[in-house]
Amino acid sequence: MEILSKILVGMVALEHLYxxxxxxxxxxxxxxxxxxxxxxxxxxxxxxxxxxxQGLYNGFLAAGLIWTFFITDHHWAFYIAVFFLTCVLVAGIYGAVTASRKIFFVQALPAIVALIVLHIR
Structure with missing residues (x-):
């Protein structure tokens, strides 16, 4: 599960770099x-x-998620990942409510999946 959680965190980070x-x-x-x-x-x-x-803010989210790959303390990396994934989730929900429902599926849902896998590892 640890490898899967890292893959999912990486995918969310790549999405935000895009x-x-x-x-x-x-x-x-x-x-x-x-x-x-x-x-x-x-x-x-x-x-x-x-x-x-807006793009710059998305870059900050990606940077925070990428940062977790360089943190050697597993607890600290977990909490930083949870923080940034939660930021992505909140932004995705806000975007879905205010701009387009599609944003929920593109941005918030991947963060939710990553958070779930992160918590069950």
């Missing part, structure tokens, strides 16, 4: 494809700075 990329560097290109339907096409250019700010 979101960082989309929102900070590819908002008007790939981001427009990924988020079509959520935002009118003409709004991508004027919201580029806002999206980059």
């Amino acid at each position: 979101i960082l990329y989309l929102e900070m560097f590819a908002w008007e290109t790939k981001g427009k494809e990924v988020f079509k339907g959520s935002l009118a096409p003409e709004l991508f250019k004027p919201t580029k700075t806002l999206a980059a700010n």
Whole structure:
């Protein structure tokens, strides 16, 4: 279970690195494809700075999750992983309620699964 929990934490971290990329560097290109339907096409250019700010926060979430792989104390790594996965979960639930239900399945659900596996290892 420990290996599975690390894989799941890593997958959530990679997802947030991808979101960082989309929102900070590819908002008007790939981001427009990924988020079509959520935002009118003409709004991508004027919201580029806002999206980059959101992307930076997603990068912080990824960094926190990646940090857990370098912590040698298993208890400390567990608590840091729980903290950052819970942050991802809260952000995913908030996004699902305020923006799109799809966010729950893309962001919150993987965090929930990782948290469950983390707790049963």
